[in-house]
Amino acid sequence: MESLILLMLGTTVLTFFALVFLKPFSEAVGLNDVPDSRKNHESPVPAVGGLAVFFGLAASTLAFVPFDSDSISYFSGAMMCVLLGVVDDRSGLSAKFKLVAQVFITLFLCMQMEHFLFNLGDLVGTGDIYLGSASYALTALAVIGAINSFNMLDGLDGLVGGVALVIFASMAFLFSANGISFDMMLAMALAVALIPYLLMNLTIPPFKTKVFLGDAGAMLIGYSVVWLLIGGTQTNSPSFTPAAALWLVGLPLMDMASVMIHRVKAGHSPLEADHRHIHHRLLAAGFSKKTVLAIVSFLALVMAGLGVLGCVLNVPQPLMFASFMLAFILYNAIVGQIKSNSVV
Numbered sequence: 001m002e003s004l005i006l007l008m009l010g011t012t013v014l015t016f017f018a019l020v021f022l023k024p025f026s027e028a029v030g031l032n033d034v035p036d037s038r039k040n041h042e043s044p045v046p047a048v049g050g051l052a053v054f055f056g057l058a059a060s061t062l063a064f065v066p067f068d069s070d071s072i073s074y075f076s077g078a079m080m081c082v083l084l085g086v087v088d089d090r091s092g093l094s095a096k097f098k099l100v101a102q103v104f105i106t107l108f109l110c111m112q113m114e115h116f117l118f119n120l121g122d123l124v125g126t127g128d129i130y131l132g133s134a135s136y137a138l139t140a141l142a143v144i145g146a147i148n149s150f151n152m153l154d155g156l157d158g159l160v161g162g163v164a165l166v167i168f169a170s171m172a173f174l175f176s177a178n179g180i181s182f183d184m185m186l187a188m189a190l191a192v193a194l195i196p197y198l199l200m201n202l203t204i205p206p207f208k209t210k211v212f213l214g215d216a217g218a219m220l221i222g223y224s225v226v227w228l229l230i231g232g233t234q235t236n237s238p239s240f241t242p243a244a245a246l247w248l249v250g251l252p253l254m255d256m257a258s259v260m261i262h263r264v265k266a267g268h269s270p271l272e273a274d275h276r277h278i279h280h281r282l283l284a285a286g287f288s289k290k291t292v293l294a295i296v297s298f299l300a301l302v303m304a305g306l307g308v309l310g311c312v313l314n315v316p317q318p319l320m321f322a323s324f325m326l327a328f329i330l331y332n333a334i335v336g337q338i339k340s341n342s343v344v
Contacts, residue, residue: 015056050217
């Protein structure tokens with residue numbers, strides 16, 4: 001318990017100082033988010049939030065957590081994601097190159113770390129669904145999907161950080177049922193690392209200027225979510241079921257899937273950037289930025305809460321999965337009607 005408390009305090013403090021230190025150098029190293037036709041900020045904003053979170057997380061973990069194969073495996077993949085994101089933030093990489101790089105990182109995750117999806121659980125009541133030779137491909141889809149779902153959600157101050165904090169805190173709670181493990185400590189450290197970032201991103205006093213997560217932050221969060229979901233479900237003593245995992249990441253997952261469906265219906269590429277995300281629709285409907293942040297964060301909290309509750313009450317996996325699919329159908333229908341005539 002003492003090491004967990006030290007880890008949480010250390011991560012918070014070190015991330016804070018990393019933010020303060022990196023921010024003045026953002027322009028010199030080319031890590032500024034410059035406004036364009038798709039962005040609503042008026043002047044360049046330092047995109048060092050993800051890098052600061054990684055530095056705070058890595059330094060405190062190395063200081064207060066035993067150095068073992070789990071920590072080496074996680075940070076090897078996390079470092080590759082952050083480096084890829086930093087290069088993208090600085091120079092702008094093509095979508096195809098990033099996709100290939102993410103697949104490579106996933107293969108490294110699977111082959112070198114032996115950390116991959118192999119069991120989808122009992123989703124339909126016929127017993128556990130084992131993936132066999134499709135394990136690597138499904139893991140790649142999970143990593144790519146998670147990274148891009150958080151990247152897609154990154155369109156409003158505080159949104160990605162708030163949603164990610166809810167997800168990591170929920171997973172930390174579920175991991176704690178099996179004692180203080182590396183995954184539990186990692187989930188909690190990720191949650192608290194996002195707090196100083198959110199304070200600066202939302203310019204909550206004493207902060208007067210903001211920073212963004214950048215692609216480095218979105219990639220770190222997406223990779224970390226998948227790492228922890230695998231660690232929580234693909235073991236002999238799982239902390240939660242694959243069906244519950246869907247609920248834990250329900251908001252970014254539903255938003256990404258819904259946006260892609262509506263793009264295809266409109267005759268566009270599912271990967272084409274637009275303003276169909278839930279936060280864009282709510283803003284177009286006339287809600288203020290603070291209200292939209294509160295609404296979306298609350299939805300993420302409700303979905304993650306249902307996943308936690310399902311685990312605590314031992315709700316059957318087929319029921320958890322069926323209710324998730326029903327919730328997605330309702331979500332897709334409702335969100336699609338929000339000020340739909342103003343969405344481009």
